[in-house]
Amino acid sequence: MTWDEMVPLLGEATWQTALMVAWSTLFTVLLGLPLGVALVVFDRGGLRPMPVLKSALGMVVNVGRSLPFIVLMIAIIPFTRLVVGTTIGTAAVVVPLTVGAVPFFARLVETALREVDRDVVQAAQAMGAGRTTIVRKVLLPEALPGIVAGVTVTVVALIGYTAMAGTIGGGGLGDLAVRYGYMRFETEIMIATVVVLVVIVQIMQSLGDLVARRLSHK
Amino acid sequence: MIQASGLRKSYGGTVALDGVDLHVRQGEIYGVVGQSGAGKSTLLRCVNLLERPDAGTVTVDGQELTALSGKELNLARRRIGMIHQHFALLSSRTVAGNVAFPLEVMGVPAAERRRRVGELLELVGLGGRGGDRPNQLSGGQKQRVGIARALAGNPSVLLSDEATSALDPATTQSILALLKRLNTELGLTILLITHEMDVIKSVCDSAAIMAGGRVEESGAIADLIRTPGSRLTREIFPLPEPAPAGSVTLTFTGDPRQPVVSEVVRKFDVDLSILGGSIEELTAGPVGRLRVALTGDEAAPALDYLRERGLLVETA
Numbered sequence: 001m002t003w004d005e006m007v008p009l010l011g012e013a014t015w016q017t018a019l020m021v022a023w024s025t026l027f028t029v030l031l032g033l034p035l036g037v038a039l040v041v042f043d044r045g046g047l048r049p050m051p052v053l054k055s056a057l058g059m060v061v062n063v064g065r066s067l068p069f070i071v072l073m074i075a076i077i078p079f080t081r082l083v084v085g086t087t088i089g090t091a092a093v094v095v096p097l098t099v100g101a102v103p104f105f106a107r108l109v110e111t112a113l114r115e116v117d118r119d120v121v122q123a124a125q126a127m128g129a130g131r132t133t134i135v136r137k138v139l140l141p142e143a144l145p146g147i148v149a150g151v152t153v154t155v156v157a158l159i160g161y162t163a164m165a166g167t168i169g170g171g172g173l174g175d176l177a178v179r180y181g182y183m184r185f186e187t188e189i190m191i192a193t194v195v196v197l198v199v200i201v202q203i204m205q206s207l208g209d210l211v212a213r214r215l216s217h218k
Numbered sequence: 219m220i221q222a223s224g225l226r227k228s229y230g231g232t233v234a235l236d237g238v239d240l241h242v243r244q245g246e247i248y249g250v251v252g253q254s255g256a257g258k259s260t261l262l263r264c265v266n267l268l269e270r271p272d273a274g275t276v277t278v279d280g281q282e283l284t285a286l287s288g289k290e291l292n293l294a295r296r297r298i299g300m301i302h303q304h305f306a307l308l309s310s311r312t313v314a315g316n317v318a319f320p321l322e323v324m325g326v327p328a329a330e331r332r333r334r335v336g337e338l339l340e341l342v343g344l345g346g347r348g349g350d351r352p353n354q355l356s357g358g359q360k361q362r363v364g365i366a367r368a369l370a371g372n373p374s375v376l377l378s379d380e381a382t383s384a385l386d387p388a389t390t391q392s393i394l395a396l397l398k399r400l401n402t403e404l405g406l407t408i409l410l411i412t413h414e415m416d417v418i419k420s421v422c423d424s425a426a427i428m429a430g431g432r433v434e435e436s437g438a439i440a441d442l443i444r445t446p447g448s449r450l451t452r453e454i455f456p457l458p459e460p461a462p463a464g465s466v467t468l469t470f471t472g473d474p475r476q477p478v479v480s481e482v483v484r485k486f487d488v489d490l491s492i493l494g495g496s497i498e499e500l501t502a503g504p505v506g507r508l509r510v511a512l513t514g515d516e517a518a519p520a521l522d523y524l525r526e527r528g529l530l531v532e533t534a
Contacts, residue, residue: 123306126266127320127371128295137322141310217309217351 001186009176010192014200016090016171020162024097025155032102032154033147035061036109037135047121047131064103069161072100073168093170097161105154112146113139145216152208156201173197219244219375219407220265225274227260234260235271236431242375242424247401247408247501249418251453252428258411261428262379265409266298267291279374296324299368303380305360307352313339313363314348320370338366342396358389365396369404376400378410382417390414394421415453423501425450440502443469446532455507457494461534465493466521468508469530478527479508485523488514 035057041047042054067075073096077087080095116139124138140147163174173193181190220242227235234257242248250258263269265276267283275284281294307316314335321331339345342362352360361381368376378397382390398421400406412418418425418439426436427449435442435449442450451469452459461467470478474497483490495508512520525531 117304117306119302119304119306120308122268123300123302124319124323126268126295126298126300126377127323127367128292129320129323130289130292133323137319138308142308144310215310217353 001180001188006189006192009180009189010173010196013171013173013176013193014196016165016175017159017162017173017200020090020093020097020165020170020172021155021158023094024101024158025151027094027098028101028105028154028158029151031098032105033109035102035106036113037139039106039110040113040139041131041135047134061103061106064099065107067100069096069100070164070167072096073164077168088169090165090170090172092168093162093165093172096168097158097165100161101154101158104157105150108150108153109143109147112143112150115146116142145212145218148208148212148215152205152212155204155208159197159201159204219279220248220409221275221277222261222265223275225261225264225271225276227264227269227271233431235264235274238274238428238431238433240265240426240433240436242407242409244407245401245405246423247397247410247421249422249425250409250411250428251413251415251418251425251450252411253413256428257431258428259379260431262377262409262411265377266295266300296320296371297373297375299371299373299376301361301364301368301376301378301381303383305352305357305364305384307360307363307367309352311352312348313344313350313352313355316352316363317348317366317370320367324371334370335366338369339363341369341400342366356389357385358392361385361389361393362396365393365400369400369406374407376406376408378408378412380412381410383412383414390416391420397421418450419454419498419500421501427453438502439500440471443471443500443502443505444530446530451507454498454500454505455496457507457509461509461532462493463534464511465534466510466512467532467534468506468510468524469532470506470508470528471503472528474504474506476527478524478529479510482520482523486514486516486520488512488516488520 039054039057042050044051076096076099080092081087083095084091086092120142121134121138124134162172165172166175166178173196177190177193180186181193220240222238222240225235225238238261250261252258260269264271265278267276271284275282278298283291283294286294308319317335317338318331321334326334335348339348342365344359344362344366352363355363382393385393394417397408401408410417422439424438427434442448479490482488491511493509493511495506497504497506521531
């Protein structure tokens, strides 16, 4: 395959991957952040201990995390149809991507929140701050560098998940590598895909590290 | 100002407070001293109900906190400042942002907040450092930010949780001097816990010694000094314990230059040798403690004479 043939293919696949990752990251953060907060707040010794609820949430998260992405993607097809009205294409991939990444990200948020100094939370309580204020003004801002690091790890994981999106017609770089590089023995495409993926992951990781460092004043 | 009675608290099988009473008067600096595990930290946390005691009541500034919960308790806590051993500053905020935090919690408008933060930083000697990050400050400066933050709500009471334990001796003295100044200038009542006897010596008007979840001794330091067998006195003046048999320990307050010892030797047929002693400058004034061996036929009348002169005489 010539360079001229390869570029549009790579361009389109990269764009599809970018779309899938961007949308699923957005939804993952929107859903995973509150879930991560809930895991910490409802924990024994948390701001509002509700151990039963916390155990239930923890179990749901663990179930989500124990399924390999490709299994999850197929298994939740009915749910995907319910949400976006279709089960194939890029939009249909965002649903399983989000469902797969939310538990993962929620655990990362949980870890970041647990890193917040207990003394600082107690100081806020001593000042008469309520639970909502403590979450909004103490826990989340103090854990922000850790949360940003968690978003970065999630983005990289999502890029990995999108490789399987071809299975349900989502396209993207992984799909390109499978269809051309594997099925049609187009080694050049395989190599080009690998290079593009490595570059994207490097950029994402460096960007995430930079932002996290800027935010941290430890 | 602070009245706690019958406080009990246990964690699992461990008893942290075993029936503690505490009375802190308006405008005084009250120190609770004890080794780690004595229960002093739990006691302090029970005063603003960061820990809820299993039994007993806490009243601060006429309000019974143990009867409150939720929103009412949060409102009451705003009248009680607290400073912490490791400062507990928000690393995500600037110095000014940290001091502004309690004001935000109280719902003070932004303009008023800025003005108040400026005043508070000026008060603790950090004027112009509002834009710095806590990690750019030294330990002593961080504690000053902690103090400014604790004073934001114009509290009537300040709780200090080992506030100087993480600081070097010179910085400790400057922070203690600041607390003393706030105590005098603002009439702030301060309850502090510490394991450092020096803190008790240099700023406290009253003290309590805790061990095993109980208060072993408490009261105004000036009174405790005059109490025979006082543990506090023994802790303040490090003489070899127990006192050797036949020795006499003299505790005297007031002008340390009174020549009582030479008077005794001149008036009575006794020999006196000094085994040890020191003079400490307490908030109650200078106090000396002298361990002597007194021999001779007139030893008994000599001791009576010393008692008449107002010295506390303890014989071993």
